[in-house]
Amino acid sequence: MKYILLMSGTKAGVDTYVAWSKKDVDAHMAVLKSINKELTESGEFVGTEGLARPDRAIVVRGQKAGMPITDGIFPEAKEFLLGYWIVEVKTPERAYEIASRISVAPGPGGVPTNMPIEVRQIVSPSAKSQ
Amino acid sequence: MKYILMMNGTKTDFGEYAKWSKQDMEANVAFMRAFSKQLKDEGVFVATEGLGWPGQAKLVRASKDGTPITDGVFPESKEFLAGYWIVDVESPEQAYKIAARASAAPGPGGAPSNMPIEVRQVLGSHSDLGL
Numbered sequence: 001m002k003y004i005l006l007m008s009g010t011k012a013g014v015d016t017y018v019a020w021s022k023k024d025v026d027a028h029m030a031v032l033k034s035i036n037k038e039l040t041e042s043g044e045f046v047g048t049e050g051l052a053r054p055d056r057a058i059v060v061r062g063q064k065a066g067m068p069i070t071d072g073i074f075p076e077a078k079e080f081l082l083g084y085w086i087v088e089v090k091t092p093e094r095a096y097e098i099a100s101r102i103s104v105a106p107g108p109g110g111v112p113t114n115m116p117i118e119v120r121q122i123v124s125p126s127a128k129s130q
Numbered sequence: 131m132k133y134i135l136m137m138n139g140t141k142t143d144f145g146e147y148a149k150w151s152k153q154d155m156e157a158n159v160a161f162m163r164a165f166s167k168q169l170k171d172e173g174v175f176v177a178t179e180g181l182g183w184p185g186q187a188k189l190v191r192a193s194k195d196g197t198p199i200t201d202g203v204f205p206e207s208k209e210f211l212a213g214y215w216i217v218d219v220e221s222p223e224q225a226y227k228i229a230a231r232a233s234a235a236p237g238p239g240g241a242p243s244n245m246p247i248e249v250r251q252v253l254g255s256h257s258d259l260g261l
Contacts, residue, residue: 004181006211051134052251060229062244068230081136081211099190100198116189121182
């Protein structure tokens with residue numbers, strides 16, 4: 001079964017992250033990289049991507065005269081996707097376990113961020129072929 | 131440049147979708163299949179996935195001993211990712227044009243749904259965040 005682990009945050013949350021020291025960011029990234037490596041070794045890793053900052057997000061709704069209608073204004077409370085992992089696991093519980101490890105990746109001063117990770121099953125027909 | 135085109139909706143939106151007639155839903159799915167194929171033919175397709183219903187979504191944190199704490203309660207207003215496409219294009223404008231096509235996917239009665247598609251650049255590496 002494929003699961004997607006979603007990391008999301010508001011614009012304010014992202015601003016907080018951007019203010020982290022380089023050392024804190026490096027420590028955070030080192031843990032995420034080691035999780036990716038372990039998942040690759042266990043054969044559970046499918047993919048991971050990071051998204052650009054929310055202040056560059058655009059929403060497209062319909063088109064007029066063949067041109068897309070774009071808007072960059074979102075509600076304050078909007079949670080933006082910041083990045084995700086896709087894992088191939090035997091049970092949902094295993095997906096939750098991986099998510100909880102991502103959740104405790106260190107934040108400022110090495111303290112676990114405890115950021116919430118949303119876990120969703122992937123149901124597309126392509127799920128087996130990709 | 132890689133861009134991700136996301137379809138989001140609240141539980142209410144998903145509930146509305148579940149009420150569509152079989153015919154309307156099939157037309158929508160047929161559109162989505164054809165759309166992915168067009169993107170492949172145009173050489174911009176990278177990936178697409180559809181996600182399970184929000185009712186099965188879990189929010190995971192770790193407890194003090196490291197075991198996962200799962201929670202399935204979300205605010206009413208929470209937007210859930212329904213599915214996405216990743217495309218590799220020359221410019222953001224090209225990504226917006228593709229998003230506009232997705233937005234025109236047929237809804238009830240075959241009328242364009244005009245659903246909002248969130249467009250975000252996918253980073254090549256973490257340093258692209260400019261930290």
